[in-house]
Amino acid sequence: MTQTATPYISGKRIPPKSAEELRTQIPGWGADLDPADRPSYPREQPGIETGARWDFPERQPEKWPRERSVEHAFLTPVFGTSTPPAGVSGAIRKYAYKYSEGRAAHWLLLIAADRVDAGEHHLKSLVTLRPDNPVTETGVLTEFSAHGVRSRFGQKRADVNHQWIDPVVVAGPWVLAGLGAVAAFRALRKHRTA
Template structure:
């Protein structure tokens, strides 16, 4: 179930609640109302020129429907276009934006989409002349050539606590994929001989 939220618009016209009402409802509200308590107060005075000026820039055209937060009515004037959402990971990303940015589901779906995207690219690499090589690309080879063990022990490094699980997280999916591929090839070979 998606959360419906009013998009943020700078010029939104919502009647302000009285300061007394807010002070009664929210502990500590209005603690900075006294100008003497605000370090930025002198710069807030009318008539002080800061040199800052800003007009809304020309909008970048949308070449495809962009994912956008439910908190915002429109996209910013400029946004990235280098990697449009595609495949299963793109569908997961589009679905994540049905949730508010304040919900864990939004961020967990985006993290999951990143992992799916990585696997989509790993699988695509096998169709090229240069498939991914997890042994060299994860830096495992440098552990043996560049004093990896010596740099980890006796240094009070924080990553030593979880290094036992790193090979499982990084290498585990590759091992599972290899075992699955071997099982599939074995089953196919059985069917051919039967």
């Protein structure tokens, strides 16, 4: 069961709750009500000009239906249009927006869609004249030509903790695809001889 959140609309007037109601509902609410406890207090004085001016910009036209957060009534005035959702990854992304941004399902589905999108692009590259080359595109050759191994030790680098899994993440899908192709070829050959 999905929860539907009420969209945020800036112009909507909701009567504010009293300080007493908020203190009972939110632990620690009102801790900064005393101006002496707020580091930003001098800047909050009435009459101080910040120079900030903002008018709502003209809306960018939608060329295709965009994903929309359930928390907001409309899209931001400007949004990215470089990669419209397509294929299985696009369907996963659209499904992710059925969940609130506060739910793990929303973000996990978006991460899964990114992985599916990467797989889709790898598969597309295999049918082109210039398929992906994991050896040169990952920069693994620079490990030997640009002191890659030496730079890992004695430098207190944060990525040393997980560098053991990097070859598995990069080469794993390629090895699995190769094994799958060999298995498919053997099954096809066995089927033809039978």
